Amino acid sequence: MSNTEHLDAADTLCGYRKVQHAARRTLDEIVHFIAPGVSEIDLVRKCDELQRAAGVDDYWYRALPALVLAGEHTCLAISREAYVPESAPLKHHDVLTIDLNPAMNGYCGDLARTYFIEDGQVRRAPHRDEEFLAGAHAQASLHALLRRVATPDLRFDELYGMVKDAADRLECELLDYLGHSMQANMSALDFIAPKVTHTLGEVGLFTLEPQLRVKGGRHGFKHENIYFFAGGVLHEL
Template sequence: MEYSEVQKIAKDTIEYIKNVLHADMKLTDVRRLCEEKMLALGADSFWYWDVGAFVFSGDETTVSVSGREYVTSDRLIAADDIITIDLSPQCGNIWGDYARTIILENGGVVEDINSIRNSEWRNGLLMEEELHAELLRFAVPQTTFEELDFHINQLITERGFINLDFLGNLGHSIVKDKNDRIYTEKGNMALLSSVGYFTFEPHISVKDSKYGYKKENIYYFADGTLKELYFQKFNVILFLFYIFIRN
């Protein structure tokens, strides 16, 4: 299985859970459903401390904690609520890593960020979009992890936000063993292009707020340009057709 296929398992699981989230649902049930869905879609395990889905809601969304210490609370989702889900599927030591903050208003998921009525939540998710767009604009193969860390954290501060990550970093390399990861952090002079894939997952809030926001994708360089990792079914079909007509 390719990295894009495992990442698609995580993406499809987020789309699935959006359709079943509802008020009065326990976070423990959200985690269970996400993990069951990833296994059904082809994951064989979960690479981050065997936790497939980190799930937080409300004022828990500011919490940043290692997987070895994480415990899913049994709190209930409210009709107007903010939920962050961070997924870690694995298949044969190939990782996926994908997170989204989801907004419920009047008991339903709000898909369009600009349609979120709660201005604080809307602004937080718009800031996540800005950070990911800035990553794509700023990063080149010669950019170091430290340079990216400095640039993005400076932007976070300039926009009036704070970095919530418990280690202060913004992401990590995708490897076979979690202990081999290198991070987007001060002092890491490795080039972004020196790794096959890396995550970008700013976990942000504003000072003294109860709410946090997270968006995580996997990125890689192709022909000198940074791209988001995603599964291109259409291209696979074209490739198979090409092989067929050649033979």
């Protein structure tokens, strides 16, 4: 049975919604614990606590509760490097990304957001730092691009080319892969990458998660959602 056929079952889609809701709730609540002086290690532990409280029972990516990256650490490509959270405290002016990969009753979620600290104030969107503003704008632009161009017949490699070209126009460099399929067997993902010819409609659920850096900048930025088609229309999970 294909992923698309799985999504025809209301209870299956409901299972994915529940775990993604737990991730979204965690990333909403974690903002209350982000502050100068807190470390990546502290926030990984808190993300675990919040996800468990929301019903999460496992983590599908390397058994990690969260990938928390702060400061220049936000530029690390975790798909190619070991992840070791740092004990260094967040600064009065800083940026961090949090990427969650929870599982609940066999269903997997995936969600990432960027948080900005300006003058000691934690924000979901930046107010004045030019690099932060450019990074946030680029993320919003790439997800808006997906919503404009996505069709069930669009291939992964075609989407890769569109996103890469758009990132170049935004004067940003991509630091890691752009996204992947979501499925029961998360060890056999299809990636948004060159030569991957599966279509968005074939895989059922997929993510867009461009990790990028403004050219000449020091920080990475990440925003991830899961998307799917229903009736030929793209929806965010």
